[in-house]
Amino acid sequence: MVASSISLSCFSPCLSNKLNYLSHSNESPRNTAISSFSNVIGAGTETTSDDDGQFVGRLQRRPLLLGLGTLTASVLPANHPLKAEEIPAKYREFVDFKDGYSYIYPQDWKDFDFRGHDSAFKDRYLQLQNVRVRFIPTQKKDIHELGPMEEVVSNLVKHVYAAPNQRPTIYDMQERSVDGKNYYTFEYVLTSPNYSSASFATIGVGNGRYYTLIVGALERRWRRVRDQLKVVADSFKILDI
Structure with missing residues (x-):
């Protein structure tokens, strides 16, 4: 199967404008939430610094354009944060009851302000190793109302995330x-002239x-x-507010 050459840039400042088919309103400001400090057991991430400006090779993977199946998860009630014993070792939970979402992240990452996002955490030493969440208003009730997963992801990649100097490849799409x-979760790589980054994205409506x-x-x-970051992507959950 030939990989798609659609561009993905999660740093695009015009995301809200390009998603005007969902809403023309501004995003809500960042709000106070809960970050659980339960289950803190020795850090698992490395602490050596990388040169973020260098591009070193491509992963030798066969890219996948189509979804590989549906994942189904069964967890606690919608507005219930995880119990301490349910948070994996070396992770913490972030819960925002006001804005209606939660996820887990590596325990040694720190909170930081990421422009245009409601919450964000990053590795203490590697600036480009991070997680961030944003949302915009929509009249949709469910992610399926946006269309089939392959079509939605492709449209996001081509018309929303794309940057002119990036060459992207989609490796996987999953639904849960x-x-x-x-939720739709997909894996992709963005190749720029000076470096290459890889990411998971999870999208949902509620x-x-x-x-x-x-x-x-x-x-x-x-x-x-x-594998560590896939746990974060799969943990994202919308809470009823």
């Missing part, structure tokens, strides 16, 4: 259902909002951190 809410979580790192580190 949690507490009656549906509370009259279209939510996006992005978690990623430099591609040369992807083999070491991919």
Whole structure:
């Protein structure tokens, strides 16, 4: 199967404008939430610094354009944060009851302000290894109302995330259902002239909002951190508000 050459840029400042088919309103400002400090057991991420400006090789993977199936998860009730014993070792939980979402992140990451996003955490030493969440208003009630997963992801990649100097590749798409809410999660690589980054994105609709979580790192580190960051992408959950 030949990989799609659609561009993905999760750093695009015009996301809200390009998603005007969902809403023309401004995003809500960042709000106070809860970050759980339960289950804190020795850090698992590396602490050596990388040169974020260097591009080192491409991963040798066969890219996948179409979805590979549906994942179904069964967790706690919609407005219930995880219990301490349910948070994986080396992770913490972030819960925002006001804006209606939660996710887990590596325990040694720190909070930071990421422009245009409601919450964000990053590795203490590697600036491009981070997770961030944003949302915009929408009249949609479910992610399926946007269209089939392959079409939605392709449109996002081509018309919303694309940057002129990036060459992207989509590797995987998955759908999961949690507490009656549906989510699309996809893996992709962005190749720029000076470096390459890899990410997971999870999107979902609820509370009259279209939510996006992005978690990623430099591609040369992807083999070491991919599984760790996939846990973050799969943990994203919309809470009823």
